[in-house]
Amino acid sequence: MGVEIIGENGGSLSFVLSDASVSLANAIRRTVIGEVPTLAIDEVEFYDNTSSLYDEIIAHRLSLVPIVTDLSLLNFKDECSCEDGCPSCEVELSLKKKGPGMVRSDDLKSSNKNFAPIPGVLLAKLGKTQEIDLKARAVLGRGCDNTRWQAAVMGYKYYPVISISDDCTVCGDCVKACPRSVLAVKADKLTVVSERDCILCRACSDVCEPGAIKVDGDEHRFIYELETTGSLKPREVLSKALDILKEKADELSSKGMI
C-alpha cells in the first residue's frame, strides 16, 4: 500500500492511494468525514436579539462556523475529568454587535486565542435599530454526530486507465468530446496529457468511431481529494483519521473479531 501526495494548496490536499481495496478506500473517506474531532458551538445564550433573524436561526448559523482547533489542548467534554465543563473541554465565545451592518464570524470573540473562528463567515445582517448580544460555548465533537463537527469534505475516484489501440485514426473527435481536456493530438498521434483529470465519463470512447479508446478505472488505485472546513490542516485531518481507523481496527482484533 502506498500514498503519494499529488497536490497541496492551503486547505486542500489530493493524493493517490495505491494497492488498496475499495472497502479500505471508503473506510478512510468515512473516517475523515465522520470521526475526526473538531470544535463547534453547541450552546448559545442570548442576552439580546432584536435582529430580523430568530434566536434559533442565529444559533444554528453560529454552530456551523468552523473554529480553528488545536487537538492537543482539548478533551471531549464527556471524557473530561471535570463535572460540568472547564477550560480544557470548552471554549467560550461572545458576540456583541449593534447595527447597521453585517455580522461576521470575525465579530465572534473567543476567550482563548488558540481557538478562533475562521474569518469572513456571514452570520447575520442588522438594521439601524437592531442589535445582537450573546455568549456561546464550543465543544469537541465528531462529524458522525452532526455536520457542524465535520472536519473535511472528501471524495475519491478510481485511478483512470486510458488505453488507445492501433485502430485510432487520429480524427480528433475524442479531444473535442472530453470535458476535462485529458486527450490531445501531438505529432499526429493521440496522446493522454493528464490522465488524473479524467472523470471516467467515457465521452471520448462514445464518439470514437473505430472504438479505439478504452477508459477504465483501476479498482486498486484511488485519487482522493480532501478539503478541510478550516478547523484543522488537511494533513492533520488525514493523519488523525488514519490513527482513529487504526485504533478501531486494533479494538476489533483485540476482541478476536478480525
Place this chain on the structure above:
Amino acid sequence: MIIPVRCFSCGAVVADKYEAFLERKESEDPKDVLDSLGVKRYCCRRMILSNADLLDEVIEFDEKSLKFK
C-alpha cells in the same frame, strides 16, 4: 433569506465566499469568480448562485413596523 453557512450537500463552508462573489461578479464572469474562490463542486456552486437575498426587505419591514407599535 441569507446565504446558508454551509453547503447542504457536502458540508463545505460557503458563507465566507459570498460577499467576495457578489462584489467580483459585477466585473468578472461568475464562473471564473467561483473557480478562483475555490468553489468547485456544483453542489456548492448552486448554494451561491441560487441564493435570493431577502433579508434586506425583512429588516426594512421589521424596522418600519416597529415605529407603529
